[in-house]
Amino acid sequence: MFPIVGVGASAGGLEAFSDLLRHLPEKTGMAFVLVQHLDPTHGSVLPEILARKTTIPVE
Numbered sequence: 001m002f003p004i005v006g007v008g009a010s011a012g013g014l015e016a017f018s019d020l021l022r023h024l025p026e027k028t029g030m031a032f033v034l035v036q037h038l039d040p041t042h043g044s045v046l047p048e049i050l051a052r053k054t055t056i057p058v059e
Contacts, residue, residue: 004031011037014049021054028056 007017017034038044051058 002029002031004033006033006035008035018050018053021050021056024056026055
């Protein structure tokens with residue numbers, strides 16, 4: 001088992017969450033879940049954006 005860290009953010013919260021990930025080591029022993037307020041009719045490129053900001057695997 002490992003801890004799960006949940007983060008909720010509005011559309012402007014992506015930069016703060018990216019900063020958090022950027023400062024974490026690759027192996028934190030934790031899972032991070034981002035819940036973001038976005039328009040449901042638009043496709044999301046969030047995984048691709050976050051994958052460029054961190055060495056932690058993004059799905």
